[in-house]
Amino acid sequence: MSVMSAQTRPVTRNWGLVRGILWTALGLAAVVAMIMDLGLSPKGMAAGFGKLGQFLAAMVPPSDGGDFSRILAALIETLAMALAGTCLGVLAAIPLGIIGAKNVVRNPVFHFIYRRGLDIFRGVPALVWALIFVAAFGLGPFGGVLALAAADIPSLSKLFAEALENGDPGPVEGVRAAGVSPLLELRFGLAPQMAPIMASQCLYFLESNFRNAAVLGIVGAGGIGFELEERIRVFAFDQVAFIILLYIVAVSLLDTASAWLRRTLR
Amino acid sequence: MSPDNAIADFEAARRRQLRRQWLKSGAGLLIASLLLAAAFHQSQFFTADIGGDPARRILDFLTRLVPDLRGEVLFRGTDTPGSLSAWFYDLPRWLDAIRETVEMAALATVFGAIGATLASFLCARNLMPWAPVRFVVRRALEVIRTLPDLVLALILVAAFGAGPTAGVIALTVSTVGSLGKLFAEINEEVDPRQLEALDAAGAGLLTRIRFGLIPQVLPNYASYSLLRLEGNVAAAGALGIVGAGGIGLELQRAITYTEFSTYLAILLLLVSVIFVIDLTSEAIRHRLILSQDREP
Amino acid sequence: MLELTALTKTFGETVAVNNVSLRIDRGEIVGVIGRSGSGKSTLLRLINRLTPATSGTVSWDGLPIYDLKGRDLRRWRRRCAMIFQQFNLAPRLDVITNVLIGVVAERPLATSLVKHFPATDRARAIRELEALDMVHAALQRAGTLSGGQQQRVAIARALMQDPELILADEPVASLDPMNAEAVMEALKTATRERGIPVLVSLHSLEIARRHCSRIVAMSKGRIIFDGCPSGLSHEEVERIYSGRLAGVTIASHNDLEVAA
Structure with missing residues (x-):
């Protein structure tokens, strides 16, 4: 050897x-x-x-260019878009996710095609959706909100479906053995398990949507991106730096708040 | 304690708990709904003028999005309206742009992974003994992760001019940000005994990295890099919209001419390429994980 | 009276329960023993149809269980409560709600969905918990309790169903000896005070001997012993637990049957 x-x-x-x-x-x-x-x-x-x-x-030095209130308003609009877009995405993803779970719709062919379909559209960035929604529905945050939701729906649906599939079957069986209807099985066996998982996913998507929303203004879909692009075009980099710094602070505030919420909801 | 007492005590405790829960969840619900109402109001979701009756607009949009293909001429040439090749009328150019997109993503992943490796050595506790350096590098990576790659691209297009150079650099920077953090975590989870053995043999930092660290971390590095490549291809698809090269420019052009069905064609092309790359990379990643399990 | 006739369950190639016939009367506490994989759990789950049988019938006081569908099947599940090895409580709901799940099927849907129950139900749940010495935890989340406490909550939930029969699938396998004792006592009390027959699968022969009025032993899906604990001789125990010997005897037994 x-x-x-x-x-x-x-x-x-x-x-x-x-x-x-x-x-x-x-x-x-x-x-x-x-x-x-x-x-x-x-x-x-x-x-x-x-x-x-x-x-x-x-x-250096960063400067607000005397337009602080406008920048702040744009930042708030960005946050509003992120919130609204996440909310819409979640509302759409809940039924889509339930349909996509192996243990809800048991047909394997349907399941395969459906999940692959979700996978295919998972990669499309929000900006790509925003470009066409703005062209279709006009300038402004409306198209941006739609774009954020559209970009989230495939991945959120997939996550919800997986959470449903990976739920502990024990409590569900315990409730079933008490002779309750399928709806109550879901309510008492599965929902309590799902709620914290789904809530924490929603918060993660809110964080990521705040980042995505910041660029949508480039195509006219509202938010801080418009202010940023305008100032880059005229080489007002002191104001660009100001906006970026303000934005970084806002992101870390949101991330901290969301992390706290996730801990509380657990 | 008699059962009746137990019931009375329980009911009292339950009332207290219910009140607490109602206060808590009521306040939470109120805040959440106020926030959401404000958000929808601020983003003018229900008040915006989208050019008339929303249902009609959406229907109108969908009809313009979907090409009107006709079965009998489906496989005719480009100049026959209703054929597939009329729908994909500029296919060679789009494929060219998609190749550019994929190349941008690939280069950014390679450069980004190299940068992230260096950064991760500088901020791993078991490799960089000097705390201030770790702190600065970590904060820098955090800041990079906060900035969307498209914001970077916007600034870089102003500096480098329109074209893929700005896109590659923007993606490289954001790749360093995300991979740097992941690589540092991998570095800190390595088996310290191999490093200690080399340390005891009097090896320097570089030798320790080369023979103690790299063999342990390489499969994980490769796996995360491939995952990042998948994300980079998707991200690179959008870069052209701000002028940083790739298929985004074609998307922008389709919108400029309000050719929605062309937009859909390019989008379908893009997602199929992303999908194929995802599948390939997924297969390779599975093999990497397997090979790692076999030789620990 | 519970009556199983020629009950069989196969999973692919494996026969988990093989042609089992059994009769259980009110007031009995029947221990099902056997090595793991002998089909004890499957047998119990066939009775409330958490697992569907391949063939055979089950009837309760003449009611054919295997003809029931939908609402009627659910009503049957309410009449025969089940207790699980892993308790199967909803860990994030409080104890009292877990107990009230025992009656949720009979209450209005709308109020049930918001976890609201009539005060009389709550009072009953508290009495059941009191009897099991668990009132103090009524408002705690079930997941925060120890295994023994969770199993007592599960028993309270079962009793809340006002069951005519209790199926207990390895109820003490995950518990320490003291809690195991308490759980078995609770099951015995249910039989003694309310006449509810209990069918309990057990991994420990010693527990079965001490607590059961009748013992059924299974091996490879078949019943190989059925009688009172005192009838369980040393040789019988040998036959049930020493795998190889039992395997050989059963196999030859099968062969004889096939040949005949």
Whole structure:
């Protein structure tokens, strides 16, 4: 045994080394090819970073440009959009999630197609939805709220469906053995388990929607994104810095509040 | 204690608890509904003028979104209205843009993973003994995670001009933010005995990282990087909307000409590419996890 | 009177319960023993149809249980309460609500959905809890209690159903000896004071001997002993628990039957 391993080991190690070198070379070649294809040039980079340096220098000291109340209003609108969008998304995702749970609709073919369908639309960013909703329903936060909800619905539905599937069957069976109807089984066996899980998912989505909502203004869907874009376009980077700082503070406040709520609801 | 006393005591306790619960959940409900009402009001959800009767608008939107394909000419050429190729009339250009999108995501993931590895070494408790450095790096990563990649892209487009360069850099930065945190967590969970053994042998920091750490963390790094690649492809799809390269530009163009059905075509193309990449990456990640289980 | 006739349950290839016939009268406390996997739990779950049988019938006072559907089946489940090894309480609901689940099926749906019950129901639930020495925890979440306490709550819920029969599936397997004793006493009290027959599966022969008026032993889905505890001789015990010996005897027994 020991003789054998002594003989084979150097060979396998060499193979591993060769394979490692091959893969690394292949990866490097791919990276270089992609860089060339995208036209990332050192010259362009240098110029860009030079400009970026100027922007950063222009950011100090941050200034509200005398428009603090407007910036604050836009930030509040962003939060409002995030709240409304999350609320709409959750309302839609609850029935969609129930339908998608293996233990509710038992047809495996339906389940497979339905869940794959959700998966397919899970990746579409809110901004992509916002672009078309604004074109369809006009400028303003309405399209933004719809876009946030649309971006959340597939993943939220999937999470709700999984939470339903992974619920502890014990309490449900305990209630069933008392001879209650399926609705009450859900109410007393499953709902108490689900509520805290779902509440905490909703809060996570609220946090992420506040981040998503901040960019929707770029396509005219309301919120702080519009103020930001306007100031970047006129190179008012001191005000850009001010907005970003204010936004970072708002995000950490929201995250803290949401973490506290999650702890309380547990 | 007689049963009647027990019942009376219980009822009293129950009333107290109910009152407490009502106060708590009533206050919570009130605050939540006020917040939501304010949110819907502020975002003008029910008051906004969306150009007439909402139901009609939505119906109108859907009819413009769905292409009117006709069965009998479905497979005719581009110049026959109602055919599939008329719907996907600019397919080669869109595929080109999608290739650009995927390349942006791939490059950003590679650069981001490299950056995140460096950052994670600087903020892992068992590798970086100097607390102030850990603190600064961690805070920096936090700030990056707070900023949406599209905000970064907006600023970078102003600096680098329209095109994929700004997109790659924006995605790279946000990848460093998210992967850096995850990598640091992986670093702190490694088996310390291998590091200690090298330490005892008098190895320097680099040797310890190379032989004590990398073999342990590499599968996890790769797995998280692939997961991030999936997210990056989706995110890169939106970057073009702010001028940072990729398919987003085509989406923007379709909207400019109010060709909703074209928008749907490009969107379908994008989600199918994202879907295929997700499936592939998922398969690789499963294999990574398996191989890790086999050789601990 | 509970009557099982030729009850069989197969899971794919495995026969969990094999052609079991059994009669249980009021006032009896019947212990079902056997090694794990011998089909005890399945047998109990076949009676309230948490698991559907492959073939055979169950009847209660002449009522054919296997013909019941929907509402009638649920009414039967109310008449035969079940107690589980893992208690199966709703851990996030308070104890009193868990007990009241025993009557929820008979109350108006709307008020039940908001967890509101008539004061008379609450009073009854408190009396049941009092008898089991659990009133002090009535407003606590069930999940915060110890295993023994949870099982006592589960018994209160079962008694709240005003059952005509109690099925107890390994009720003491997860409990320490003291709590196990209390739970078995509670089941015995139900039989003694209300005449409710109890069918209880047990992993411990010693507990079955001390508390049951009759013992049914199962092996490989079949009943291989049925009688009073004193009739359980050393050889019988050997046959029930020593796997290989039992396996051989049963197998040869089967072969004989097939041959005949």
